[in-house]
Amino acid sequence: MPPSLQPPRVRFAPSPTGFLHVGNARTALYNWLFARHTGGAFLLRIEDTDLDRSEVRHEKQLMEDLLWLGIDWDEGPGVEGPHAPYRQSERLGIYREHTDRLLAEGKAYRCFCTTEQLEEERREAAAAHKPQVYSGRCRNLSDADSAARASRGEPFAVRLRIPDHPLRFHDIVRGVVEFPNETVSDPILVRSSGMPVYNYVVTLDDALMEITHVIRGDDHISNTPKQVAIYEAFGWKPPEFAHLSTILGSDRERLSKRHGATSVASFREMGILPEALVNYLALLGWGAEGGTRELFSREELVKEFRLERVTASPAIFDWEKLHWLNRHYLKAADPERIAELAWSYFAAAGFLAPRDEASPAAAVDAWFGRLLALFLPSANQLDELPAKAAFVFRFDPATAHANDENAALLATESAPKVLAAFAARVAAHAGSVNPEQFKTWMNEIKVETGAKGKDLFHPVRIAITGSHSGPEFDKLIPVLEDGSQLELPVHVLGVRERIEQFMGSVMGGGQ
């Protein structure tokens, strides 16, 4: 099979030094989509050469986050393949062999310069308005000299000899990118400590793992000429590159913790659905042909995604649009799945018992489903739900009275009459209140007091919910009434209890 027809191999290579950031998640997603679209392979490689900052728990978290997004890998930790191992810390021997080869072939050389010398050089270059590249002091040391100093125990780093011609590469999203060779410094490949450097290791791994397309953030563009030179030094064919633009915050600064939640884990905790985040991230820097569609399932993305349509310009992260998508998927999702997810937020608020303690009574389950239906349409994220539904669990007449808007609505001439009439009917009524009963009462009160519309409903709404706005009575009343019959960590008050407490609080001098 000609090389061009071989299935592509791509990789996502995060360093396990923290949480998976949305920017990296997008990079992972684009890699994954490209692989799935083309029938290629997607590998996960852990870049843990920074021993001080790398942690196993971060690596675990990383993998969990990827899987949560539905991004699975064909080769990588846990799925050992032909190019194992997939952790750089386990590949150190491989790197050493290759360095020896470069040294032997004169493609790389030992550099004995001290940090002080290098700093001095950099200062001079800056002062002379010239590129800050290594002077090449050790470039032409004779082999004998170099070997002698090394065997004498003098510490050295290994540098790559940058070739004498411009370094260019092809970038699928940007076209041909070229760097004059005099602007690229002979890069250090191996530190004097013996530890290989990131840029060297990635390149070696990419080549050895037969990566055909390197899709990564555009902060690596300036590293690419050095990497291209490494490919060249070994006589390997460089891969195709695709550098993705940066995701910015609303202030056009690179998106960071300063902008609030940016890790995939935090999105999950907030109650953003993975399908919403995937859809959003796909849209942030890519547009389907025609550009008029916004809603894409995972399968549709795989079908439509093409690297050629990725945008080169940076994109600003827009919560409003993510929320719009999340609302959409919250409504589109299987209600049972949403109920299960939402449950934990209510449990955390102390409104419901933790779900894993015992499987909840079917009655509670069904009731919770109806409760959710009341508030879900207006929720951007699942974690907003308990606050929206709080009045169901915690009814507070005093606060309701204290609210200025409520007070104004209760100060009308008709409000006290309406409330008295309503309270009287509830008091005279045995058993629970159903929506039909409620409707009948409201009609009677309308005739009796002459109040209608807002004047009629608002006082009652305040008396029952503590607020002048909220879900429709038709659906709300059964939820309140049925909830009051259930065994819950917090007793849900029924309509009767609410109106009694509310009227009592008026008498008790709530004002």
Next chain:
RNA sequence: GGCGCCAUGGUGUAAUUGGUUAACACGCCGCCCUCUCAAGGCGGAGAGUUCGGGUUCGAUCCCCGAUGGCGCUACCA
């Protein structure tokens, strides 16, 4: 300072690889629905494509320059 990348309404993207009244979505505004807030439905405002040159009969699109933003400039990743 040097090198590189980028530039279409507030935001994300389109525009048969030079010919459009510059399209779609989010957001915003208004209307409808409704006791209310959302949701939902309908409609509207908002860019002449950062600026200046050039090529062309004709540039969002090609070339040059400027400006601005961002990145890299480590024995960090």
